[in-house]
Amino acid sequence: QAVVTQEPSLTVSPGGTVTLTCGSSTGAVTSGHYPYWFQQKPGQAPRTLIYDTSNKHSWTPARFSGSLLGGKAALTLSGAQPEDEAEYYCLLSYSGFVVFGGGTKLTVL
Amino acid sequence: EVQLVESGGGLVQPGGSLRLSCAASGFTFSSYWMHWVRQAPGKGLVWVSRINSDGSSTSYADSVKGRFTISRDNAKNTLYLQMNSLRAEDTAVYYCARGFLAHDFDYWGQGTLVTVSS
Numbered sequence: 001q002a003v004v005t006q007e008p009s010l011t012v013s014p015g016g017t018v019t020l021t022c023g024s025s026t027g028a029v030t031s032g033h034y035p036y037w038f039q040q041k042p043g044q045a046p047r048t049l050i051y052d053t054s055n056k057h058s059w060t061p062a063r064f065s066g067s068l069l070g071g072k073a074a075l076t077l078s079g080a081q082p083e084d085e086a087e088y089y090c091l092l093s094y095s096g097f098v099v100f101g102g103g104t105k106l107t108v109l
Numbered sequence: 110e111v112q113l114v115e116s117g118g119g120l121v122q123p124g125g126s127l128r129l130s131c132a133a134s135g136f137t138f139s140s141y142w143m144h145w146v147r148q149a150p151g152k153g154l155v156w157v158s159r160i161n162s163d164g165s166s167t168s169y170a171d172s173v174k175g176r177f178t179i180s181r182d183n184a185k186n187t188l189y190l191q192m193n194s195l196r197a198e199d200t201a202v203y204y205c206a207r208g209f210l211a212h213d214f215d216y217w218g219q220g221t222l223v224t225v226s227s
Binding site for chain 2: 001034036038040045046047048051057087089091093096097098099100101102103
């Protein structure tokens with residue numbers, strides 16, 4: 001089964017910009033992998049931020065955006081807020097199954 | 110308001126069985142795919158299984174294939190996960206999630222904890 005890779009941890013300054021990436025062991029990530037991004041805070045259920053590469057839900061703060069970058073899926077946070085400190089997971093779809101990345105712990109410091 | 114409420118978790122011995130439920134409300138349950146996702150203590154999210162809107166199509170992660178069965182009762186607006194031959198490594202919080210398409214996840218439940226231990 002495919003392995004989905006993410007940076008284990010990243011740090012961003014308040015007000016700063018950071019990009020999280022999501023790669024696939026099978027090769028370049030494309031829109032056909034329908035990349036998703038989820039945010040999870042301690043003790044809470046995951047929350048879907050981005051679907052199908054770059055689409056936002058009504059509850060997704062405008063400072064989050066999704067894209068494809070250098071063969072990977074990417075989540076960019078522009079203007080980080082303290083409340084954005086969380087674990088972020090990507091998800092990629094393959095034929096018949098989906099796979100989560102290992103997660104990126106984002107610190108806002 | 111969309112709500113997904115998991116139940117049925119608890120302590121079970123290795124080799125035992127457990128059935129989880131996910132009660133859905135606030136939307137037309139029979140129109141959506143449903144997923145089970147788990148998270149071991151301190152670890153990441155792992156997809157477990159999914160089922161299509163009418164229950165005719167299912168798929169599983171390799172780690173649970175042959176031991177877990179996903180099903181749904183659209184008349185009762187409820188999703189199930191029958192877990193047999195449980196192992197210590199199945200210990201996790203189990204979440205149900207909704208999706209309009211097979212690869213889609215939008216709303217999540219709050220999870221139910223399954224502990225497999227003697």
